[in-house]
Amino acid sequence: MTDTVATLGDLQRSGRARLAAAGVESAALDATLLLCAATGERREAVMAYPERMVAPDAAGAYRALIDRRAAREPVSRILGKREFWGLDFALAATVLDPRPDTETLVRAALDWLESRPAARIADLGTGSGCILLALLHERPEDSGLGIDRSDEVLAVARANAASLGLSARAAFTMGDWSAGLPDASMDLIVSNPPYIPRGDIAGLAPEVAAYDPAAALDGGADGLDAYRRLCADLSRVVAPGGAAFLEIGAGQADEVAALLERGGARAVQRFPDLSGRIRCLGAFFAGTGKKDQF
Ligand SMILES: C[S@@+](CC[C@H](N)C(=O)[O-])C[C@H]1O[C@@H](n2cnc3c(N)ncnc32)[C@H](O)[C@@H]1O
Numbered sequence: 001m002t003d004t005v006a007t008l009g010d011l012q013r014s015g016r017a018r019l020a021a022a023g024v025e026s027a028a029l030d031a032t033l034l035l036c037a038a039t040g041e042r043r044e045a046v047m048a049y050p051e052r053m054v055a056p057d058a059a060g061a062y063r064a065l066i067d068r069r070a071a072r073e074p075v076s077r078i079l080g081k082r083e084f085w086g087l088d089f090a091l092a093a094t095v096l097d098p099r100p101d102t103e104t105l106v107r108a109a110l111d112w113l114e115s116r117p118a119a120r121i122a123d124l125g126t127g128s129g130c131i132l133l134a135l136l137h138e139r140p141e142d143s144g145l146g147i148d149r150s151d152e153v154l155a156v157a158r159a160n161a162a163s164l165g166l167s168a169r170a171a172f173t174m175g176d177w178s179a180g181l182p183d184a185s186m187d188l189i190v191s192n193p194p195y196i197p198r199g200d201i202a203g204l205a206p207e208v209a210a211y212d213p214a215a216a217l218d219g220g221a222d223g224l225d226a227y228r229r230l231c232a233d234l235s236r237v238v239a240p241g242g243a244a245f246l247e248i249g250a251g252q253a254d255e256v257a258a259l260l261e262r263g264g265a266r267a268v269q270r271f272p273d274l275s276g277r278i279r280c281l282g283a284f285f286a287g288t289g290k291k292d293q294f
Helices: 008-021 027-039 043-048 056-070 075-079 100-113 130-138 151-163 198-203 225-237 253-262
Strands: 081-084 087-090 120-124 143-148 170-174 186-191 238-247 267-272 278-284
Touching (some): 008 027, 008 043, 008 056, 027 056, 027 075, 075 081, 081 100, 100 238, 100 267, 100 278, 120 130, 130 143, 130 151, 130 170, 143 151, 151 170, 238 253, 253 278
Parallel strands (some): 120 143, 143 170, 186 238
Antiparallel strands (some): 081 087, 238 278, 267 278
């Protein structure tokens, strides 16, 4: 790319070529998204008016964004936001970039919540707050608590709650999984804990290994450390007849289901993502007898 006056089409093509050479799979889309961010143009305009001239300062800003993406920083981190469940979430270096796959857990939890008014929900390892806030957005009567282990992470979640107009029903607090929750205090627990086996992290795509925080990825030697902690305490914090939905990593369904059963779940259900992979487990806890349903 040069410093001379360029068109949208020139910049899109040169950016795409640079990203493809850097090994970025979605080079064309990413170049277009970054061009839109730098110029304020819409995606349709990049396609429909490639001859449109771009001011030199906007072209310079675009080249800087392409440099970052060529270093394998994800577009969402460059732009500082990610769409999840149709809602905009701000990101920071300390929080996991929410993944579309996690919407499997949100869908499963919403189905379970359908017949349960005014539920109390805890999101353990809340990160950006995306799971809890997506649920509260869909469920105006519910309230929730997001727990994470760092104040920097919680500040991002609180800001997301505020920008989505959900602060009145979403509280965030520092904690170590469910340890600080009173007995039988939650109707629903949701969690997407760190589940990558530590030795696998360095081999992940650079977008993940270099840019997602280690605290959001590292599940210990076998990836199951967080589940051991979580599953052992669920039957204490979940109210009678309540449930928990946990995201899981590839191949972890049997082991995590066994941990849930050992932790007192009376039934465990598996939820596949759109590619058919088991992505989430639902655990259902005994009720008082009269209303013991799942
Ligand atoms: C995989 S990320 C999930 C973030 C978010 N819920 C999402 O789905 O995008 C796991 C989160 O768990 C948090 N975490 C790690 N250890 C924790 C602990 N002992 N107690 C509470 N949260 C913890 C991390 O800081 C991180 O935000």
